[in-house]
Amino acid sequence: MGNYHHGDLRAELVRVSLELIAEQGVTGFSVAQVAKRAKVSAAAPYRHFPDRTSLLAAVAAAAACRLRAMVDSAVADAGSDPVSRLATALGAYTRFFIETRLGFPVLFAEGLADPKYTELHDHRRAMNDAYLVLGLEVSPTPAAALELLEQLYAQSHGYGELYLDGVYARMGYTPDLVVTKATAAARLVIEAHRAAGQR
Known part of the structure; x- marks a missing residue:
């Protein structure tokens, strides 16, 4: 035993x-795989997690907590400009996704909406709030901030996905370059959003 x-x-x-998950993604992830890697019996995980979804909820909670810490650290170094702060936070998501494969498909995986996963909901809410506060700094209304964040999430996730799928890697892009590109793209969207809100 381990x-x-x-x-x-x-x-x-x-x-x-x-x-x-960082090695192979969430597809095919199973309790049996985890038990084997942890060097415990196939039954041992079920003393703590009744099923795969419960284990995935704990993993997603840890991921949300880690992402929040990465965002806070990145934003702390981004200065006081609200556009830079939000763009940097989105770049942090791209980096996090590339490094861990623990992006939105894991954080919001099917079955994780159950209210019983309180730890996950708390950490996910804190993560969302960190982004929302930054979005509100550049938006005229909360609704506009949410719409902006939806656009930015899709964009920053797409950069990470293209790297993990091998498209950017075949082009010779390093993870750092992809993060730089994702951050620059986020800045363009935020600046356009901010200008539209000021008209």
Whole structure:
């Protein structure tokens, strides 16, 4: 059996899950794979997670928490300009997705809307709020901020997806270059949005 830190099997299963998804994505992710990687019996994970969705909810909660920390760190270094702050936050999402494969498909995976996943909902709300605060800084109304964020999420996710799918990698783009491009593209959208709101 595995020798996990302080005997905390639950935390080890989440850690291993994060590792597996970063390597191969969420497709095909299974409790059996996680148990094998963690070097525990196939039944051991079920003492902490009754099914795959419960384990995925814990993984998504950890991912949302990690993304929030990356956004906060990136924005802290972005200065006081609200356009730069929001664009940098979107670049942080692209970097996070490339590095971990824990993007929106995991954070909002099917089955995770169940109210019983309170830890996930709390961390996901904090992550969303971090982006919403930044969106409100450049938008005339909350509704406009939400619409802008929807556009930016799709764009920043697309940059990461094109890299992970191999399109940008075949073009010789490094992850850093993709993040730079994603951030620049976000800035263009934000500036256009802000100018339209000021008319």
